Amino acid sequence: MSLRALTWAIYDIAPTLTDASAYRILLVLADEADNDGCGVYLSAGTIAERTGLSPRTVATKLKDLETMGITRRGDQSIVAYLPANRRPIVRDLNITADDRGAKTAPQNKQPEPATEPADADMQQGCNRGAADMQLGCNMVAYNPFNPYNPSNPRETARDDEPDTSQTTSDETTADGQWTPNDQTIALADSLNADLDAELERFHDWLDAKAETPHDHDAAFRGWLRRGADRGFLTRRSARRPYDRRAEHKPHKHHANCEHVLAALADIESEYDHTSPTEFGDTSEWALARQAKAEELNQLEQEETA
Known part of the structure; x- marks a missing residue:
């Protein structure tokens, strides 16, 4: 956030900018600008969220601000690292050297002491002349031993930057x-x-x-x-599931396992393949295969233990 840019927008631009929507957008831009009012790269969607305006209105008002000379295109290389389809426009606030303080009258200048005060009001420091009334009425009497030096809020904000x-x-x-x-x-x-x-x-x-x-x-x-x-x-x-290495799981032998069938291939004819019941395969051949599978599993467990 730049206090300098905000004070410029509030004190120098606000009195002449009558478009309320454009003024709200200008405040958002000033809040994101650097000390010189540069390097703002907010998208229209982000500005719309912060101001409560529609993205279409934001786009229109941004063009109006640029047409009025309040903003200008900035250094687009700042957002060069972003993808082209997500790259917002970099904007700068058109803050000149004169705009940073020339329009503010120096308030800390000591007034000239009155050599021949005309009346009591002059003793109190109240200037009633037509020209002086345009500058404001200072109701503090001048004291050379304790001069009154009001601070300019904009200058104070810049000092605190x-x-x-x-x-x-x-x-x-x-x-x-x-x-x-x-x-x-x-x-x-x-x-x-x-x-x-x-x-x-x-x-x-x-x-x-x-x-x-x-x-x-x-x-x-x-x-x-x-x-x-x-x-x-x-x-x-x-990490995606297919980016991970497949964990090695030991093979578990079963009755129809190729290892079991290969181990019993030479003696398969010695077993009866007929099942005595209709509920599942309980033949001698099925029981032999199941027993062989358990035997192979037991051997592999002993080897890995």
Whole structure:
């Protein structure tokens, strides 16, 4: 989230943007932009979910924002790692240097002390002139020993913006590469994320933006959560049943087993094949085959024991 982009959208664009739907979409874009208002790659479906608008309305309003010059096409290489059929358009907010603060009157400038106050109201610091009324009425008397310096909320927001150019004591390997801490690894496990694949994508994204996060782990955890919410997270693939090696199961001999029939082939004629009952095969030949199968199973169990 960029406070700079949000304050620009709220204070500089909102007074002139009368389309409520376009304004809601602009706030969503500003919330996802970086410090310079760039690198927003939300799909129309995601914006529709966050604003409650239909995807068709979102697509129309995005074109309107671009036509009005409020947004523009950004660096499309940021999403080059995504499949072509799932690759959103990268958009930048058209924030210029003048828009970042030139429209805000400097409020921390000390007023000139009145040399010849005309009346009591002038002693209290109330400017009643036509031109002064356009700038507002300051009801605080000027005191040179305790000057009144109101802060500009937009400037204060920019001062509180985290500096991504600084580095912290992240966990690093022997070659100086950052490695995720236990909290980050636990989050990746809870999301069933492929940690190695997501780390590679995260590093590519940082290289494309040429930025160094103040806290690598916090930035990467945000990366994982956004990927899970938008459906772009690389999941750990479960092994398919046909990818597994077939487990070797010992052969169990039975009455009709080829091993049993081969073992009794020479003496088969010595046994009566006629069954005395109509319920199942209980002939001498059937009983001999069953006995031979049990004998072979017993021998193999003794060999493997």
